[in-house]
Amino acid sequence: MHVYVDRAKCDNHGQCTFSAPTVFRLDDTGVLQFDENPDDSLRADVDEAADVCPMQAIMVND
Amino acid sequence: MSLEIDVPYLDISDPSFSMHSEAVRNAREQHWYAKTNYGFAILRHEYVSILLKDTRLIQGSGKWPDHNGVHTGLFHDWWTTCLLVLEGDDHHRIRRMLNPAFSFRHIESYVPRCESLAVELVDAIIEKGEFEFVNDFAEPYATRVLCILTGIPESEWSTIARISSSIGLALGITIKNDLAEIEAALAELYGYAESLIADRQANPRDDLVTRLVDANRDGDSLSDDELRNALCLLIFGGMDTTRNQLGLGMQTMMRNPDQWELLAKHPELARNAVEEVMRSNPTTTWVTREAMVDFDWEDLHAPAGSTVHFFTQVSGNDPEAYPNPGIDITAERAPHYGFGGGMHHCLGHFVARMDMAIALRTLSQRMTNIRLNGQDEWMPDSGNTGPVRLPLAFDTR
Ligand code: HEM
Ligand code: HEM
Ligand code: SF4
Numbered sequence: 340m341h342v343y344v345d346r347a348k349c350d351n352h353g354q355c356t357f358s359a360p361t362v363f364r365l366d367d368t369g370v371l372q373f374d375e376n377p378d379d380s381l382r383a384d385v386d387e388a389a390d391v392c393p394m395q396a397i398m399v400n401d
Numbered sequence: 402m403s404l405e406i407d408v409p410y411l412d413i414s415d416p417s418f419s420m421h422s423e424a425v426r427n428a429r430e431q432h433w434y435a436k437t438n439y440g441f442a443i444l445r446h447e448y449v450s451i452l453l454k455d456t457r458l459i460q461g462s463g464k465w466p467d468h469n470g471v472h473t474g475l476f477h478d479w480w481t482t483c484l485l486v487l488e489g490d491d492h493h494r495i496r497r498m499l500n501p502a503f504s505f506r507h508i509e510s511y512v513p514r515c516e517s518l519a520v521e522l523v524d525a526i527i528e529k530g531e532f533e534f535v536n537d538f539a540e541p542y543a544t545r546v547l548c549i550l551t552g553i554p555e556s557e558w559s560t561i562a563r564i565s566s567s568i569g570l571a572l573g574i575t576i577k578n579d580l581a582e583i584e585a586a587l588a589e590l591y592g593y594a595e596s597l598i599a600d601r602q603a604n605p606r607d608d609l610v611t612r613l614v615d616a617n618r619d620g621d622s623l624s625d626d627e628l629r630n631a632l633c634l635l636i637f638g639g640m641d642t643t644r645n646q647l648g649l650g651m652q653t654m655m656r657n658p659d660q661w662e663l664l665a666k667h668p669e670l671a672r673n674a675v676e677e678v679m680r681s682n683p684t685t686t687w688v689t690r691e692a693m694v695d696f697d698w699e700d701l702h703a704p705a706g707s708t709v710h711f712f713t714q715v716s717g718n719d720p721e722a723y724p725n726p727g728i729d730i731t732a733e734r735a736p737h738y739g740f741g742g743g744m745h746h747c748l749g750h751f752v753a754r755m756d757m758a759i760a761l762r763t764l765s766q767r768m769t770n771i772r773l774n775g776q777d778e779w780m781p782d783s784g785n786t787g788p789v790r791l792p793l794a795f796d797t798r
Contacts, residue, residue: 350736351454352746357497369454391500393746394736 340379341400344371348396355388355397363388406700409435411442413710413783420686420714420782429715434701440708441701442687442715446722446735449711452698453688454743458709459488461691469576475584475591476571483634485745488693492744498616498623499631499748502609508751514549515756518542519763527767527797531774534651534791535644538760543643546756547636552597552610564590565640587633594632598625639749645684645780645787646739646753647760650675652788653682654761655771657728664730664765665798671762674730675754676737678761679717681728683739684787686714713738768795 342362351371355363362377362385377385382399389397409428412418419425428435429444436442443449452458463486466477480486484495501507522542526532544558544565553561567586570579601611613628623631654661654674664674687710696703703709717737718726725732740747747753774794780786 350450350742352743353454354496354500354744354746357493357500357744365454369451387501390504390506393740393750395505 340377340382340385342373342375342377342385343398343400344373345396345398348394349392350394350396352393354391354393358388358391359384406432408432408700411435411437413437413439413442416781418783420712425712425715429719433699437710440710441703442710442712444712444715444719446716446719448698449713449716449738450736450742452709453690453711453738453741455696456744457693457696458690459693460486460745461689461708462486466571466576469574471577471580474580475587476568476580479587479630479633480571483630484748485634485638494621495623495627495631496744496748498618498621499613502612502616503748503751505751507609507612508755511546511549511752512755512759515546515759516763518545518549519759523763523767530797531792531794534793535648535788536790538764539644539647542756542760543640543647546643546752547639550609550752551632551636552601552606552608553593560589561593561636562640565637568637569641590633590636591629594629594636595625597632598628635749639752641785641787642684643753643756645785646679647757648788648791649682649684649786650678650757650761651764651771651791651793653678653728654765655773658770660728660730661765661771662769664761665769668762668766670730671758671765672754673732674761675757676734677728677730677732678757679739680723680734680737681714681717681726683713683717683737684785685739685741686783686786687712688738688741711738767797769798770796 349371351365351369353365356365359381362381363371363373366372385399389399409431411425411428433445433448434441434443443452463481466480471477484492487495519542522538526537532538540562541558544562545555548555548558548561564586567582568590570576571583576583597610598614601614605611605615613623613631616623664670690709690711692703692705692707692709694705717739720726722735740750772794773792775792777788777792778790779788
């Protein structure tokens with residue numbers, strides 16, 4: 340699976356880190372870092388992260 | 402060598418203090434924060450955007466009841482364990498289970514019902530040519546949307562509105578005197594929430610409460626008490642805010658009739674109009690945090706326990722972030738913080754964005770030349786603000 344975050348939209352609220360903490364995290368400066376190619380077993384969590392993002396900044400592809 | 406920086410001072414408990422004052426604008430121009438008689442105030446958009454999400458600054462209002470002499474009882478126990486005041490893993494666990502039910506996708510399914518509600522309320526007053534915006538539109542609308550969302554019968558909306566305003570007394574410094582009324586109201590709201598939960602456990606439906614009942618992550622789910630507390634919080638946290646924000650939206654639009662006409666011609670701009678209203682004229686004029694540890698940022702030194710206010714109205718009109726701060730419902734803007742930010746970012750923002758867009762769109766389709774029609778009355782313009790009374794006259798279109 341491929342994860343893409345639109346940096347122009349993302350506002351670093353970190354809600355995605357609750358859904359998929361091993362894929363998304365905020366670094367020490369509060370900026371979102373994420374794994375662009377997480378394992379397919381995490382698909383449900385990543386989809387959830389994309390679903391709940393307040394800025395709708397996350398896209399997920401196969 | 403120490404560099405002396407002249408930090409502005411704002412007296413925010415002075416009854417004449419106003420977010421819209423020259424003094425506040427000057428302070429923002431002078432420095433990125435001000436000292437106040439109640440902690441610090443962050444004024445510039447750039448700094449609000451970063452520091453609002455800093456986890457060393459916690460929500461902090463969990464101690465409110467204790468600070469005011471309320472150490473036990475129903476309200477105390479609800480308040481001190483509700484999502485808004487939880488931090489760290491305790492917060493994330495509950496937030497994670499609530500979030501999916503409030504996703505864009507799910508909330509969009511409520512559009513048709515919100516549309517027919519807006520039309521019903523407008524139909525009821527359109528022949529008269531005048532109405533009192535708060536009583537005749539904003540309050541029933543905001544309350545009935547929450548009824549629709551939670552599955553409480555809409556016919557009970559005025560009971561829910563009364564309960565919520567009684568619980569709201571808990572946010573005032575007279576909390577201790579009002580405690581009997583507050584607790585009776587909360588017990589009544591618990592009754593509604595518990596029967597909804599029991600009903601959806603027995604008869605699942607395609608709705609929000611069923612999704613919360615079914616919420617289950619990594620083998621963990623919400624207990625009945627956690628579910629009840631969350632339902633009560635979202636009824637309480639979603640009603641007055643939406644009502645007040647709608648009133649402020651009308652105020653902004655009445656000051657910018659060209660934008661109202663533009664919206665009437667281009668209803669697809671309604672969502673952007675909501676963003677523009679919340680940026681420039683938010684009901685939550687500040688969001689409060691408490692420093693959990695000694696907090697240093699550039700020349701700001703906030704000792705552990707001190708209060709940090711984020712002035713969202715001031716940062717939303719900061720010319721550095723918004724070079725043309727005049728109202729323009731077609732503009733693409735930097736994000737505003739009218740819904741707060743970070744891990745406590747408003748849970749119900751997709752609801753509020755959707756229902757307020759429908760309200761503004763529906764009103765603009767039917768009314769023009771909206772004008773004040775008698776004495777209006779407003780809450781103070783700091784903290785949570787909005788109209789108490791807003792009598793309006795209009796021409797129909
Ligand atoms: C225009 C309407 C609304 C405004 C301006 C608004 C504003 C806010 C703000 C500023 C916060 C953050 C408070 C803080 O960080 O201290 C917040 C949190 C919250 N809001 Fe809203 N809100 C609105 C509507 C709603 C609605 C409709 C709901 C429920 C359906 C809701 C539920 C909540 C909840 C549960 C929280 C706590 C979230 C947490 O702590 O994780 N709000 N809201
Ligand atoms: C979701 C449920 C909410 C609860 C339970 C809650 C609770 C409280 C409490 C206990 C206080 C007083 C303590 C303090 O000053 O820090 C307070 C103050 C305040 N709350 Fe909330 N809040 C809630 C939601 C919101 C929301 C959604 C907003 C914004 C729309 C908001 C904005 C404020 C503001 C601005 C103050 C300061 C009021 C003043 O002193 O004038 N709160 N809140
Ligand atoms: S939830 Fe959305 S806005 Fe927040 S950090 Fe994740 S991607 Fe960015």
